Amino acid sequence: MQIGPHPITPALVLAPMAGVTDKPFRQLCKRLGAGLAVSEMTTGNPLLWHTRKSLHRMDHIGEPAPISVQIAGTEPQVLADAARHNVDHGAQIIDINMGCPAKKVCNAWAGSALMRDEALVARILEAVVRAVEVPVTLKIRTGWNAENRNGLRIARIAESAGIVALAVHGRTRDQQYTGVAxxxxxAEIKSALRIPVMANGDIDSPHKAAFVLQATGADALLIGRAAQGRPWIFREISHYLATGDLLPAPTLGDVREILLSHLHALHDFYGEHQGVRIARKHLGWYAKDRPENAAFRAVVNRAESAEAQIRLTSDYFDALIAGVVPELSVAA
Incomplete structure (x- = not known):
């Protein structure tokens, strides 16, 4: 798949997720096989561009190209300015968020709430496309609710406005992440458009990825929640789609190496205090399929220093690799 001048190979995209797809996680997923990793949603409000959170979200130094930055907001000119600002700070692709179902986003009429106003959608897309020379993409849902599935109309508006690729999460806003994609x-949207369409929703295995590609005819896949604690899913899917064979599951040693590398990156990027706290959710995701997950989280979440967090995590995986029950009663 091609987005403007950028080939996306493999055609597997880390979906933008607030509080998850920060720079350390994007870099990790790209290293493990994602062809593109979209940033967390960044605000269109210029008053917030210089907050600590926004500065972290807009930091792309050393990140492999292409760099895709998602912006969110409700005013065409504000979003146009936000697009220019992010391009000036390294964005090579601008992605517009009209898919987020979060209440605090939709209550401000941003995210998927914008799908309720098709005229506003057109004005936003046209303003952003005019504002920057880099390609602009869009993420939507199938509609606001079951009675208002206007994803196809929004898709046609997007294509007419100059959007170069469209991502569709196969649920309405009301569904959040429940039900079936x-x-x-x-597939209906894909068949109606000339621009590339990316399918999103419930893609959690190589077999499911192959099924969704066949069912939708999509040009690429977006993978979100399934990558949490399992960033190697991209290379698993890529290998299966290319060969028809399943890669063996990563060994405990592989997972240990990946996780410790991720922890070090989080500590370096955010600083020790914030990095340790942000890392806790990732530790829980990595360990979620282990029977001792709850005990591990209860202990490791007490770590207040990077050294303690690294040590507890190393000891945990070393015990698993040695085939013994991890000792989880020692305080951090």
Whole structure:
């Protein structure tokens, strides 16, 4: 798949997720096989561009190209200015968020709430496309609710406005992340457009990835929640789609190396105090399929220093690799 001048190879994209797809996680997923990793949602409000959170979200130094930055907001000119600002700070692709179902986002009429106003959608897309010379992409849902599935109309508006690729999460906003993704709706949208369409929703295995590609005819896949604690899913899917064979699951040693590398990156990027706290959710995701997950989280979440967090995590995986029950009663 091509987004403007950028080939996306493999055609597997880390979906933008607030509080998850920060720079350390994007870099990790790209290293493990993602062809593109989209940033966390960045605000269009210029008053917030210089906050600590925004500065972290807009930091792309040393990040492998292409760099895709998602922006969110409700005012065409504000979003146009935000697009220019992010391009000036390294963005090579601008992605517009009209898919986020979060209440605090939708209550401000941003995210998927914008799908309720098709005229505003057109004005936003046209303003952003005019504002920057880099390609602009869009993420949507199938509609606001079951009675208002206007994803196809929004998709046609997007293509007419100059959007170069469209990502569709196969649920309405009301569904949040419940129910079953509507792959038939994504297929309908794909068949109506000339621009690339990326399918999103419930893609959690190589077999499911192959099924969704066949069911939708999509040009690429977006993978979100399934990558949490399992960033190697990208290379697993890529290998299966290319060869028809499944890669062996990563060894405990592989997982240990990946996780410790991720922890070090989080500590370096955010600083020790914030990095340790942000790392806790990732530790829980990595360990979620282990029977001692709850005990591990209870102990490791007490770590207040990077050294303690690294040590507890190393000891945990060393015990698993040695085939013994991890000792989890020692305080951090």
């Amino acid at each position: 509507e792959y038939d709706t994504i």
